Amino acid sequence: MGPVLAGVLQLLALIAALALAYVPLGNHMAKVYSSDKHWRVEKWIYKGIGADPNTEMRWPAYLRGVLAFSAVGVLFLYLLQRLQGVLPGSLGFKAIDPDQAFNTAASFVTNTNWQSYYGEQAMGHVVQTAGLAVQNFVSAAVGIAVAVALVRGFARSRTGELGNFWSDLVRGVTRILLPLAVVAATVLVACGAIQNFSGIHEVGQFMGGDQQWNGGAVASQEAIKEIGTNGGGYFNANSAHPFENPTPFTNLFEIFLLLVIPFALTRTFGIMVGSVKQGYAILATMGTIWVGFIALMMWTEFAHHGPALQMAGGAMEGKETRIGVGASSIFAVSTTLTSTGAVDSFHSSFTGLGGGITMLGMQLGEIAPGGTGSGLYGMLIMAVIAVFIAGLMVGRTPEYLGRKIGTREIKFAACYILITPALVLICTAVAMALPTPGHSMTNSGAHGFSEILYAYTSASNNNGSAFAGLNADTQWFNSTLGLAMILGRFLPMVFVLALAGSLAEQKPVPATAGTLRTEKPLFTGLLVGAILIITGLTYFPALALGPLAEGLAS
Helix, strand or coil, X not given: CCHHHHHHHHHHHHHHHHHHHHHHHHHHHHHHHHCCCCCHHHHHHHHHHCCCCCCCCEHHHHHHHHHHHHHHHHHHHHXXXXXXXXXXXXXXXCCCCHHHHHHHHHHHHCCCCCCCCCHHHHCCHHHHHHHHHHHHHHHHHHHHHHHHXXXXXXXXXXXXXXXXXXXXXXXXXXXXXXXXXXXXXXXXXXXXXXXXXXXXXXXXXXXXXEEEEECCXXXXXXXXXXXXXXXXXXXXXXXXXXXXXXXXXXXXHHHHHHHHHHHHHHHHHHHHCCCHHHHHHHHHHHHHHHHHHHHHHHHHHHCCCCHHHHHHCCCCCCECCCCXXXXXXXXXXXXXXXXXXXXXXXXXXXXXXXXXXXXXXXXXXXXXXXXXCHHHHHHHHHHHHHXXXXXXXXXXXXXXXCEECCHHHHHHHHHHHHHHHHHHHHHHHHHHHCHHHHCCXXXXXXXXXXXXXXXXXXXXXXXXXXXXXXCCCCHHHHHHHHHHHHHHHHHHHHHHHHHHHHHHCCCCCCCCCCCCCCCCHHHHHHHHHHHHHHHHHHHHXXXXXXXXXXXXXX
């Protein structure tokens, strides 16, 4: 079997698995966020934090809950890292430096999971499990909660109430993420991923020095890392490490995990707004972009020139031989079109155009299918923009799901789509203009520019993957990337929740003969076009200086 055929068959198997999980998982999540009953363990949690889960919140109160909870998370994780040297289970590792501790705390709380450290050489068991793994759960649950609040904005009328943040947060962990993570971790352990709390082991000599490996609760963290679209690896090699991703099957299984909730949330959306066809339209948009990007990536990585690449069956530099070009391409596209950031190959080693595809996937806003929750609300914002564009074309007030998209709503949507491009482009420009950040670049020219552009794209869009080759463990990058992650996560949420509150206050508008049918393929095509055109106009100059210039020169 040729490598191209193997890659295509793996893609078809992945699509089949996602299709099987779509309806049951989507239905389950809709039931979770529509139920008025609380589990006993959830009642204990509410009592412990002093929250009333039955109190409905308007959007400012919901937002205060999101920000307060996340701020406490940043502070707790920062202190945990700074105190690591005196904590049990630290494996002898010292406390994390202040700038790196801030960067890591901001990274994991914002669901970015950018890592400027070597996991196996910096973080002990307590920080990994009580700090990083916990944030993998709750940061993902925060994203789903905000998405559900926006869906309620479309589903409700004549009220500004969007539900209860604390109830949505707890249910997301106890009823969705935790059960899925238990099953996934069991599968990974059965397939060879490690799960222990062992210390550091001497495993022999390598290049004249001692080689050491430490164990850890790897399978359990790997499971929620993918399910919650987090991406932070236990080891520096991330999902290319055999302790995290031992076989080709686990590689495909991990891709399935990082995609299953974002895709299934479109079903949840359709049920909650009372039209599963609307959910299918959003699903079709996400799926079209995802499959299209995979096809482009496989073409760039298999379109090899020269005898070395022909003998290898593709551009194998930076890729694991047990995984191959096809599966690495699927993983790279899936992890950058979601907010996962996990990697089973090094994106810096992809072809010039291949590296540009991973970058463009993040610059779309990670909405195809996007992160847990963030992908759905990002795509719904783009749907509002597309409806507005369609309204301008026909001279009609735009409507979406029975809600008029007026001046206030389009301002919220416009602010949302402008935040991350502003962060990416301004931070990249400043870093390239100053002398110190440039010293962290391993490469010069177009590829060196791509390293910095990729870093700020990853941070601002809460992805977390790295292009490799950039030394990001400096005070400049730890600080600026940390700020980009925080602003890129929470400023968009402000406008998402404000939009949700505005929509929920409206009176439903009945559909007429002139209403745009947003459940039809025509709207799906319009939405795909709007996403690609807006992103292309925003980022084309920057991409032309980096990956496009490199790809055309090779």
